[in-house]
Amino acid sequence: MGAASQYGYLRPQPRIGIAVALSVAIHVGVVLGLVFWPAPKTTADTLREKAVITRLVKLGRELDKAHLPRLDSSVPAPAEETVNVNPHAQVSDEKRRKEEKQQRDQFAKLAAERIRRMMAKTTARGEMGTGSPDGSPNGDAAEASEGDVYLTHVYNYVRNNYVVPSIITEAERKTLAATIIIFLDADGKLNKMEFEKRSGNLHFDNALESAVKKATPFPAPPKTKRGEYRDQGIGLNFSVKSL
Amino acid sequence: MNRTPPSPRPPVAVCALVIAPALLVLTGARPYLDFTNPNFRPLPLALTDAVPVSVPEGDAKALKEMTAAAKTDLEISGLFKMLDPKSFIAKPETEGFDESAVKWQEWADTGAEALVKARVSAEKGTGKLSVHFRLFEVGPAKLGLEKSYSVPASDLRIAAHRFCNEVVKYFTGERGVFLTRIVFVRKQAGSETINVIDADGHNETVLVSNGAINLLPSWAPDGKSILYTSFINHNPDLYEYGFSSQISRVVSNHPGLNIGANYAPDGKKIALTLSRDDNSELYVIDKHGKVLQRLTNDWGIDSSAAWSPDGKRFAFVSTRSGNPHIYLMNADGSDQKRITFKGNYNQTPKWSPKGDKIAFTARDERNVFDIFLVDAANGDITRLTQDQGNNEEPSWSPNGRHVVFTSTRSGSSQIYLMNADGQNQRRISTGKGECATPSWGPYGSGTE
Structure with a gap:
């Protein structure tokens, strides 16, 4: 009996070798994949959980296809009144916002x-x-899901306040985009918000901050999502152009 | 030979290595919501009265008119909401003119995001006034723009228009139109004259008054003359009126119609409707009336040729499909195609200076005329006016931000302006009689 058979445990184990080779190959593959995988698609499309809200045809009488379109209101609505003419109106504004929310x-x-x-x-x-x-x-x-229902509430609250200045030019309207992350308390109050990406246009970015502030407080998040919305937050992508 | 069963450890380890990073990333995922198509609101702007410094008392009225002109311009722009001076917390008359003197918080509390101040002083020895305008941005608390003009008191309005043009350019990068003019037909007491007004409706002046019917004025691209059709020689002939000479000359007097004339963007050719071969067809002529090309040849009535801003295409009206509809064709008459398929009486197309939209008048199923836009690329139609009398004959401002049109909402046909999205509609014509077929002049059509 040779040494090899006498000390069989020293002999190379083919199965372990395959496992080791496989492990090394997979490690290398994982590392290379993480390094070279196209970053935007991986992070933006795969990992982002998007609440998709599509527009449906609104309720109403069907328009004859041969007829010209009609406006929802006869006279184009004047711009929203946003001017606070009273310097001491902050408290009453808060009260008014609560009443509006109710x-x-x-x-x-x-x-x-x-x-x-x-x-x-x-x-x-x-x-x-x-x-x-x-x-x-x-x-x-x-x-x-419960989270999607809640995100729809958040969407509607912010959407109703998404108002930006008319001075934004046609050219800018095609390109302006910004992202705000909002972090919510358990009762739906805004804990903090921060820009993940600014548009570069001060008037646009200020209008976004204003839209979020006016939209709050939101309803209380579902219990299962409170930690997530407090720690990870909810991302709000704003752009001017239509999708 | 006995085979040892494969060890379970390596696959588990691999799975853990692969899954763990993914789990780490996934636990960090957050939902994102997309917001597009915002509503637009005008920027709240506080315009203070001009502060006079050693200005003759007799010029006080002109000073007030200057402030009023600036207020109207900024309102017409559609960019700003003018704040009521009664709501001002700061005292503009004593606040001071320098950046360091502006009480930013008080203006912010008023709701202002922009502030315009003016100071006027008498120049020594020239008899003129020195007008100094400043635009402040309240949010960042900074001076945004300042301009000075030396003008006689009679031109204080022009100084206001100049500064407001600068304000529009400051915020949008586009030229303002407050020094341009609008020509139109004034119908009064049996006469139809060709008149001109400033873009804010002031300074109406009669250009052509010959006792005959005068129709369809349109500007030359340099703003130095207008084309119009007149029956003064008992046939609808085409004339050109020169602003410097104040004289009209015959351009085209073919038998029958010589109407709906428009200069090409380069000012070298004119497109118009002629009926010299019995049917109304579109032609291109030179500045002296020589026919260069016949563009249409069909049994329907073809009219109202409107050049695209690059001069390569026309929008026009044709009845070849039965009712009048808007058609497009190349500048050489080729590739004629219908672009409107809704409405039953579509007419007066005018191509936007930006080239993407065509404004036109359409009669809807209620037999009311209104202003619409049709997308030149895909034919999508957008409505601009509705349920306010008949609204007709649109014409674009040279920067494409506004449309002038006629409306009967107040009874008689008057001239109105609106933003290109249909917002901010306001009457600018005054005086007796009715108004028709306004045409907004190019840059240079007023005092620059």
């Missing part, structure tokens, strides 16, 4: 109830698909 919440409840009733009628006739009684008229998903 009105919005009340309106949302009434709207949800109306949609429930409408669904009850139309579903009976088989005219409407599945969805959620608490869903957004702008939504297009049949069902949504």
Whole structure:
């Protein structure tokens, strides 16, 4: 019996060798993959959890295809009044915002109830698909996670306040973009916000900050998402152009 | 030979190595929401009264008119919301003119994001006034723009227009239009004269008054003359009126119609409608009336040829499909194609200076005329006016930010301005009678 058979444990183990080779290959592969994988697609598209809200045709009488389009209101609405003419109006502004929020919440409840009733009628006739009684008229998903429902609320609150100055030029309107991260307390109050990316236009960026401040406080996040929205935050991508 | 079962350790380790980083990244993921198509609001701007420094008392009225002209200009721009002076917390008359004297917080508390101040003083020995304007940005608390002009008291309005043009340029990078003019037809007591007004509606002046019917004025691209059609010789012939000579000359007097004339952007050719061969067709002529080219040849009525800003295409009206609709064609008459398929009476196309939209008048299913835009690339139609009388005959400002048009919303047909998105509609014409077919002049059509 030779030494090799006598000290079999010293003999190279082919299976371990394969495992080691495989492990090294995979390690190398993982490292190379992390280094050379196209970064924008990986981080932006794969890892970002996007709440997609698509626009649906609004409720109304169908327009004859041969007819010219009509405006929603006869006279173009004047620009929103945003001027505070009273230097001591900060407190009353806060109060007004709370009242407006209460009105919005009340309106949302009434709207949800109306949609429930409408669904009850139309579903009976088989005219409407599945969805959620608490869903957004702008939504297009049949069902949504708890987080998606909450993000739809956040979207609607911010969208209603997304107003920017008219002085932004046509050229800038094609390119301006900024991202704000908002961090929320358990009760929906804004803990902090920070720019992940500024647009470079001071008027635009100021308008975004204003939009977020006016939109808050948000409803309290669902319990399962509170830690996430407090620590990781919610990203708000703003641009002027339509998608 | 016995084979040892493969050890489970390496795969587990590999899985852990692969999955762990991914988990680490995934736990750091945050949701992102996309916001597009914001609403636009005018920038709140505080315009203070000009502060006179040793200015003759007789010029006080002109000073007030200068401030009023600036206020109107800034309102017309559609960029600003003019704050009510009654809401001002700071005292502009005593605040001072320098950056260090501006009470930024008080203006911010007023809601102002921009502040315009003016100081006027008498120049020694020239009889003129020195007008000094300053624009401050309240947010960053800085002086944004300052300009000085030396003008007689009678030209204080022009100084205001000049400065407001600069303000528009400061914020948008585009030239303001407050020193341009608008020509139109004034119908009054049996006469139809060709008149001109400043872009804010002031200084109406009669250019052509010959006792005959005069129609469809349009500017030469250099702003030094206008084309118009007149029946003064009992046939609708084409004339050109020169501002410096104040004389009209015949350009085209073919039998039948010589109407709807427009200079090419280079000012070398004129497109118009002639009916010399019985049917109304579109032609290109030179400045002396010589026919260079016939553009259309079909059984329908073709009219209202509007050059694209690069001079390579036309928008025009044709009834070849039954009702009048807007068509496009190349400048040599080739590739004629219909671009509007909605509405039942579409007319008066005018190509925007930026080249992407065509404004036109359309009669809707309620038999009311309104102003619309059609996208020159894809035919998408946008409505600008609605439910306010008949709104017709649009014409673009040279920077493409505004449209002038006529409206009967107040009873008689008057001249109105609006932003290119239909917002900020306001009447600018005054006086008796009715107004028709306004044409907004190019840069250089007023006092520059």
